[in-house]
Amino acid sequence: MDAVETAQRLADDVLFPAALETDRADVLPRALLDAIAAAGLYGLAAPPAAGGLGADFETVCGVWEALSSGCLTTAFVWGQHVGLVHSLAATGATDLQATWLAPLAQGTVRAGLALGGALPEPTLHATAAPEGWRLDGLSPFVSG
16 A cells, blocks of 8 residues: 555544544644554655655655545644654754654654744744753744
C-alpha cells in the first residue's frame, strides 16, 4: 500500500469517525497522532536512511489531502511536525539533523509550533546557549 492509500485508510477508518469529538476537545487525542506515526507518515518527507519514506512533492500533497479529509484538526497538528522534518531533511549534514531527524521521522519524538514573534513586541525569545538554544518568554499560541 502506498503512502496516499495508507493516509486515506487512516482518514476513513480512524480520523473521520473521531473528527467531531476531536474538534470539540481541548486537547488533540494522542491516539490519532500515534496512528499516523505507526503508519510511518511522520517521516513522509525524510529520507529512508533516517527511517522516512522519502516521498516526492506529489505524494506529500496527496497524503496531506487525504489526512485533512478525515480530520483537519489532526492534519494541521501533524503538518507542523512534517514541516520540521522536511526542513531538517533539506539542511544537509548538521548536528541538528544528526540528533533529531531519525527520531522525528520515526515519530518517537514529535514537534509542534509556538508563535510569539508575530506580535508587535515579541514575547518569546531564542538565545544561544552552550547546549543549543534556550527559549524564554511566553507564546500566546502553542500547537503540536
